[in-house]
Amino acid sequence: MYNFVMKTLARFVQERREQVGLSVTGLAKRSNIAPEIIDEIESGKELFLPVTIRQNLAKGLKCLPEEIKKYEKDFSTDFVPLSVIDSLKELILNGAGGLKCPKCGADLITKVEKMYDLEDNLVFHPKAHCSKCVFQIH
Numbered sequence: 001m002y003n004f005v006m007k008t009l010a011r012f013v014q015e016r017r018e019q020v021g022l023s024v025t026g027l028a029k030r031s032n033i034a035p036e037i038i039d040e041i042e043s044g045k046e047l048f049l050p051v052t053i054r055q056n057l058a059k060g061l062k063c064l065p066e067e068i069k070k071y072e073k074d075f076s077t078d079f080v081p082l083s084v085i086d087s088l089k090e091l092i093l094n095g096a097g098g099l100k101c102p103k104c105g106a107d108l109i110t111k112v113e114k115m116y117d118l119e120d121n122l123v124f125h126p127k128a129h130c131s132k133c134v135f136q137i138h
Contacts (some may be wrong), residue, residue: 009071010044015070015111016061017042029058045129048138073134076095092126092137099128106132 003008017027017038019050024042028035031058040046049057049072051065058065071103080102092110110128117123129136 007071008044009047009049009068009073010042012058012068012071013038013061014042016063019060022060027057027060031056033057033060045136046138047129047136048136073136080135088128088137089126092128093124101130101133101135102132103135104133106130108135 009088020040022030022033024038027033028038031038033053035051037046038057040052041049049068054065054068054072058068061068084102086098087109088102093112099110100106101108107130108128109131110126113125114125115125127137
């Protein structure tokens with residue numbers, strides 16, 4: 001029997017943070033990333049990181065961005081049609097509730113993130129992740 005546990009992005013970040021002796025708040029400050037984002041990564045809600053977050057996180061964790069990237073979910077193997085994703089994004093932006101995962105049918109956990117573009121305009125960005133499988137909209 002093999003006693004092999006596949007390391008996830010969440011586990012890697014949490015273990016590495018503890019190795020360098022930082023709290024979530026300490027890592028957030030060192031990485032210039034909101035503590036809420038670190039919490040989402042460590043809780044497994046974020047499976048793929050934008051390049052800037054990965055770079056800042058690597059700086060805070062004293063590792064290379066490539067070390068983080070190897071634990072991220074590869075979404076190229078997920079075959080949910082783009083039209084379905086676009087439809088879900090529109091429903092999330094319009095406040096629809098009770099949405100289901102297009103891969104497994106479980107509940108989708110959704111939110112609308114408020115962000116600012118380069119010209120300081122408020123932009124609403126729909127996000128979702130499945131409560132059971134790895135499906136997410138980021």
